Amino acid sequence: MTNIGAGGAAPSLIKASLSRTGKWAGSVAFISGAVGDVLNPLAPFAAYIALVAAIAAAIIAIAIVLRLVLAAKALPALLFATSAAAVAGGVYAVQQETNSQNGVIAGLVPAIAQLQKSMGIVSEKVAKIEQTVTQTQKTVEEVKKSTDTVVQKTDQIASTQQQQTQQGAETQKTVEAVKQTTDTLAAGQQQQQAQAEKLQATTEQIAASIDTIAKGFAQLAAQGGAIAEPKRPDEFYHNARVYELSGDMLNARRSYLAFAGFDVDAIDPYTRFATLLRVQDGKAGAREVFGQLADKGKALSIKLVHILQFEDAQRLDKLNAFIAANPDYAPAYFLKAQEFSEDRLGSQTLADKRNEAQALTKFVSYEKDGGLLKYFVDQTQLADWLDRSRSRLAALGDVLDPARFAPSLTPMRSNQGWSMTISLPEPATAISWRLGTSGPFTDTGFLAMKDQTTGKPMANPSFELPDSTAATTIGIKYLDIRGRETGPFDIRFDPDAALQQGDKQILDQFWTSWIAFDSGGNHGLVYFTQMLSYRCAIKEVRYSLNGAALDKSLEIPPCDKKDPYAIPYDAKGYFKVADSVKSMAVQVTYTDGTKSPVREYKRQ
Structure with missing residues (x-):
């Protein structure tokens, strides 16, 4: 009766368990199956869950049959395991059946497929890690093999070296050393050749790029308007100019800086940029900006424009140093010329004019064969520089001719001695002189008036010498309006020649006083007193009356160099003529061999 009761109770127990456990066990089993399906790209989790659940169900069933556990407590677990294994x-x-590698649900629900992609990344990363581990293991094995090989070869080399004689070893080392040296030399030559070719290619590329930039800029200038999204240097330079003309200085500045970032070695963009910076930030600000650009870039034009932002003497010193280091950088000569120009200085000394002319002459000399084109993006800027250079050179004339702009001396003899008048090619703030080619100089002093050119006391342009001064050299030097010493200039002084030349000048200048008819009421007398006073310049005087035959000569006493203007007491400075004489023709032959025109004097 007991067995029958127990058999009848089992279905009731199972039914009761199903009513309590079946709902949640089925739900959990279904969820487990769905999760296994979703995770299928990583591994066949559904199969794993089914296998584990089946084993668990079998173990629980055996435990119930053997009464190792109470059926009432074990049945819920058995139902859950069985459900999970079934699902x-x-x-x-x-x-x-469907060969769904990504699972059945993923094929039906796109959102699950998107989730699996993320899980696929994990899977991919896991695969990559496994692959890396495998590769690492292979590498370790290869390294081990290489190490074994190296050890083996080392042992072989050691064994061989022990068998070789000392002489053979030394010979081998020598051969290897020679071979290594030869290979090194060959490699060095190849490297030098490659560097030379690279440098040549770079130079050609730079030249070509500037030409390309210039052409691109010219085309953009013809089109007008700013480029919306500039990329090339010519586009940035074009935009800078457009913004600058429109008054948009902020964008102009940005465009100039962007152009500078290309490190193009062209002078005109940077001179324009510097002008903009000086207007906005002053010279100090421009100097700071270009200092930073010069530190970053290699373009000589940036370094040159940076130099121009310094003050006066410092700027000129740096400019001269730049030219000394880069003697063929043509734009530097034009910019140096501006340092001595009238626009910069206001008034120029002779030295300023010569420095300006020398620099401009050097700059223009590079124009041959288009030698200046490579320095300019805007060709109109180059044309302006050339026009200004030619105009200034024409205005400066032959200022570079040293013979045309040297001081001169005008000696004037009197009975007391020599008065020396100095003629200078430019205003001076001080003048000094000396006799001979050595020794100290003597200042001429100042006049009691101001020089309107300098605003300072006027330097005395004359000095005195005794009548006993022999032929010698007189040195002259002076200070120009900037206080720079000019000279000395050595001028030859010959007292005899100077006396003759001075008298000749007076005779030529005052020729109307050579002859005087009936002077002082002395009717019938012809006076030639002036010619006697300046006779040191006269070799001969020919004359004629009432005609131009010049058939007579005047008696002129010899020159007295100690007292040249005194007329000898026994000299007769006149002669008598008849009333029929109405005119007189005179011609003077000077001591230098020249002759005066035939002068005619009419009797009143």
Whole structure:
């Protein structure tokens, strides 16, 4: 009766367990199957769940049969395990039937497929890690093999070296050393050749790029308007000019800086940029900006424009140093000329004019064969520089001719001695002189008036010498309006020649006083007193009356160099003529061999 009761109670127990456990066990089993299906790209989890659940169900069933556990407590677990095994097994069976590698649910629900992509990344990363580990293991094995090989070869080399004689070893080392040296030399030559070719190619590329930039800029200038999204240097330079003309200085500045970033070695963009910076930030600000650009870039034009932002003497010193280091950088000569120009200085000394002319002459000399084109993006800027250079050179004339702009001396003899008048090619603030080619100089002093050119006391342009001064050299030097010493200039002084030349000048200048008819009421007398006073310049005087035959000569006493203007007491400075004489023709032959025109004097 007991067995029958127990058999009757089992279905009731199972039914009761199903009513309590079946709902949640089925739900959990279904969820487990769905999760296994979703995770299928990583591994066949559905199969794993089915297998584990089946084993668990079998173990629980055996425990119940053997009464190792109470049936009332074990039945819920048995139902859950059985449900999970059934659901997971069913899912796995469907996967295999449909060959769904990504799972059945992923094929039906796109959102699950997107989730699996993320899980696929994990899977991919895991695969990559496994692959890396495998590769690392292979590398370790290869290294081990290489190490074994190296050890083996080392042992072989050591064994061989022990068998070789000392002489053979030394010979081998020598051969290897020679070979290594030869290979090194060959490699060095190849490297030098490659560097030379690279440098040549770079130079050609730079030249070509500037030409390309210039052409691009010219085309953009013809089109007008700013470029919306500039990329090339010519586009940035074009925009800078457009913004600058429109008054948009901020964008102009940005465009100039962008152009500078290309490190193009062209002078005109940077001179324009510097002008903009000086207007906005002053010379100090421009100097700071270009200092930063010069530190970053290699373009000589940037370094040159940076130099121009310094003050006066410092700027000129730096400019001269730049030219000394880069003697063929043509734009530097034009910019140096501006340092001595009238626009910069206001008034120029002779030295300023010569420095300006020398620099401009050097700059223009590079124009041959288009030698200046490579320094300019805007060709109109180059044309302006050339026009200004030619105009200034024409205005400066032959200022570079040293013979045309040297001081001169005008000696004037009197009975007391020599008065020396100095003629200078430019205003001076001080003048000094000396006799001979050595020794100290003597200042001429100042006049009691101001020089309107300098605003300072006027330097005395004359000095005195005794009548006993022999032929010698007189040195002259002076200070120009900037206080720079000019000279000395050595001028030859010959007292005899100077006396003759001075008298000749007076005779030529005052020729109307050579002859005087009936002077002082002395009717019938012809006076020639002036010619006697300046006779040191006269070699001969020919004359004629009432005609131009010049058939007579005047008696002129010899020159007295000690007292040249005194007329000898026994000299007769006149002669008598008849009333019929109405005119007189006179011609003077000077001591230097020249002759005066035939002068005619009419009697009143």
